Amino acid sequence: MIEFSDVDFDYPQGQPALRDINLSIKTGELVAILGGNGAGKSTLVRHINGLLKPTRGTVTVFGNNTRKASVAEISRRVGIVFQSPDHQLFAETVEKEIDFALRNFGTSLQFRHERIRDVLDFFDLQKYRSSSPLKLSSGEKKRLSIASIMAWKPDILILDEPTVGQDAFQQDKLKELVGLWTDEGKTVVIVSHDLEFLWGLVPRLIILSDGSLVADGKTEEILMKEELIQGESLHKPQLLDLAVMLRGTPPYHSFQNASDAAKWILKSRE
Amino acid sequence: MYRLAQTFVFRRNRSPIQRLDPRVRLLISGQLLILVGISSQIHEVFLTLTGVLALAILAKGLRRLANPFFMAWLIVGSTLIFSLQFLLNESLVSAVILSTRFIAILLSLSIFYVILSPDEVEQVMKSARLPRDLVFAFSAALRFVPVLMLDGLRIMDAQRSRGLELDKGWPSTRIKNFIPLLVPFIVTTLVRSSELAEAMEARAYGATPNRSSLEILRLQRIDVLALCLSFAIFSLAVEFFLFV
Ligand SMILES: Nc1ncnc2c1ncn2[C@@H]1O[C@H](COP(=O)(O)OP(=O)(O)OP(=O)(O)O)[C@@H](O)[C@H]1O
Numbered sequence: 486m487i488e489f490s491d492v493d494f495d496y497p498q499g500q501p502a503l504r505d506i507n508l509s510i511k512t513g514e515l516v517a518i519l520g521g522n523g524a525g526k527s528t529l530v531r532h533i534n535g536l537l538k539p540t541r542g543t544v545t546v547f548g549n550n551t552r553k554a555s556v557a558e559i560s561r562r563v564g565i566v567f568q569s570p571d572h573q574l575f576a577e578t579v580e581k582e583i584d585f586a587l588r589n590f591g592t593s594l595q596f597r598h599e600r601i602r603d604v605l606d607f608f609d610l611q612k613y614r615s616s617s618p619l620k621l622s623s624g625e626k627k628r629l630s631i632a633s634i635m636a637w638k639p640d641i642l643i644l645d646e647p648t649v650g651q652d653a654f655q656q657d658k659l660k661e662l663v664g665l666w667t668d669e670g671k672t673v674v675i676v677s678h679d680l681e682f683l684w685g686l687v688p689r690l691i692i693l694s695d696g697s698l699v700a701d702g703k704t705e706e707i708l709m710k711e712e713l714i715q716g717e718s719l720h721k722p723q724l725l726d727l728a729v730m731l732r733g734t735p736p737y738h739s740f741q742n743a744s745d746a747a748k749w750i751l752k753s754r755e
Numbered sequence: 756m757y758r759l760a761q762t763f764v765f766r767r768n769r770s771p772i773q774r775l776d777p778r779v780r781l782l783i784s785g786q787l788l789i790l791v792g793i794s795s796q797i798h799e800v801f802l803t804l805t806g807v808l809a810l811a812i813l814a815k816g817l818r819r820l821a822n823p824f825f826m827a828w829l830i831v832g833s834t835l836i837f838s839l840q841f842l843l844n845e846s847l848v849s850a851v852i853l854s855t856r857f858i859a860i861l862l863s864l865s866i867f868y869v870i871l872s873p874d875e876v877e878q879v880m881k882s883a884r885l886p887r888d889l890v891f892a893f894s895a896a897l898r899f900v901p902v903l904m905l906d907g908l909r910i911m912d913a914q915r916s917r918g919l920e921l922d923k924g925w926p927s928t929r930i931k932n933f934i935p936l937l938v939p940f941i942v943t944t945l946v947r948s949s950e951l952a953e954a955m956e957a958r959a960y961g962a963t964p965n966r967s968s969l970e971i972l973r974l975q976r977i978d979v980l981a982l983c984l985s986f987a988i989f990s991l992a993v994e995f996f997l998f999v
């Protein structure tokens with residue numbers, strides 16, 4: 486459970502970065518945060534594990550005010566995968582990189598071995614186990630950074646721009662991961678510009694613009710708002726564009742995913 | 756960390772100092788640094804410190820120097836020096852002198868960032884006909900100080916989110932705790948500089964022996980005036996410090 490109430494945040498001597506954010510994300514929910522460059526997405530996400538504390542208002546995570554707990558305590562339950570893997574990779578081997586957080590959190594040896602094996606398998610990194618993380622390609626580094634967070638099974642998983650630099654296969658893998666996580670009743674927050682990736686995966690979208698929350702609702706409903714989508718410099722999924730071109734404004738609210746849209750397009754030909 | 760970085764980001768303003776020719780500004784801050792170097796008596800140190808502060812006020816940069824994070828470092832550093840000196844020499848005066856000199860040195864170095872932008876440093880060095888590559892490397896390094904500080908901040912965020920606790924444990928573990936910060940910092944810095952080098956080459960850096968400049972520096976009357984004034988004060992101070 487994540488709760489923002491009346492949150493403002495200003496960077497010291499900078500522009501106000503967040504304004505009047507009211508937001509509540511329930512346990513087990515899967516949501517995406519969208520917005521143009523500099524909208525404040527990463528700033529918002531840094532509030533969830535207490536790296537940043539609000540200038541005004543409060544952020545509570547599982548009922549605890551983030552002001553009152555250390556980042557390490559909150560991070561035990563909130564895992565954030567940041568935008569740039571270069572800012573975290575440091576260990577001699579891929580294996581040790583994953584182990585870093587497990588050791589910090591004092592998990593048992595057996596759990597550590599198990600989790601390292603699992604995430605290496607899942608992300609197809611087993612072959613790099615004992616090589617240096619710095620030698621991986623940038624897509625592989627990104628995957629390793631996700632693996633190193635997933636390893637300790639945080640209750641809330643936050644992914645900042647996870648699709649950047651990932652090929653189609655890895656994007657599907659990422660969707661699978663998100664599915665696995667939500668099946669276990671865990672919360673997932675994805676920060677992304679990539680509506681193509683989010684559509685059919687994420688049921689709720691939150692749109693930030695210039696530090697303010699401008700939309701929050703069901704994906705189908707938000708996709709219907711042409712002006713909003715364009716105004717926030719986002720691209721609608723191409724299939725939806727195609728549907729509009731072929732048949733005019735479609736009943737978006739009944740489109741959960743690509744196959745719904747495809748069926749609707751096909752129906753027009755009957 | 757980010758706040759600390761703010762002290763070292765150049766901001767253009769319309770202060771009397773910033774309207775002077777950059778060469779004059781460089782000379783003035785150089786003179787101050789020399790004065791800090793040669794002041795040995797307690798009143799001398801305080802006089803130079805006053806000079807540094809006066810320059811900061813004239814450059815409308817006092818607020819930036821008074822940045823609480825920068826101040827915190829200054830105070831920690833000078834207290835450390837003060838107590839070390841006091842314990843070793845058991846002389847209150849020399850402890851005061853040494854720690855205020857430390858403050859004066861740091862302040863006069865950072866005022867450099869308040870009154871000169873990296874571009875202007877580059878211009879000045881170029882007009883002194885220094886080797887081009889040296890000029891470029893120097894100004895690039897200056898420009899990257901705040902960027903690197905932001906990198907440092909991001910790295911701290913990432914590692915703290917993975918349970919790293921910097922202010923916990925025995926001194927030995929604390930030192931070990933710096934490895935997860937240091938390694939990514941060095942790596943990103945190296946990557947950044949090699950990317951910069953490639954990007955510069957891709958834009959034909961070094962293709963012609965002499966790069967042309969967009970702006971040519973010319974001394975105005977006010978610059979000459981400021982120059983004379985600062986030299987007058989400087990030589991008076993030198994005479995006073997060294998021979999009186
Ligand atoms: N450490 C910082 N100090 C000062 N200002 C910052 C800092 N980090 C970000 N900002 C500013 O805050 C605003 C929001 O930045 P943020 O990184 O949250 O945007 P974002 O939505 O994540 O953008 P992007 O899509 O580019 O990642 C921007 O205007 C940015 O310049």
Ligand SMILES: [Mg+2]
Pocket residue numbers: 526527528568645
């Ligand atoms: Mg961001």
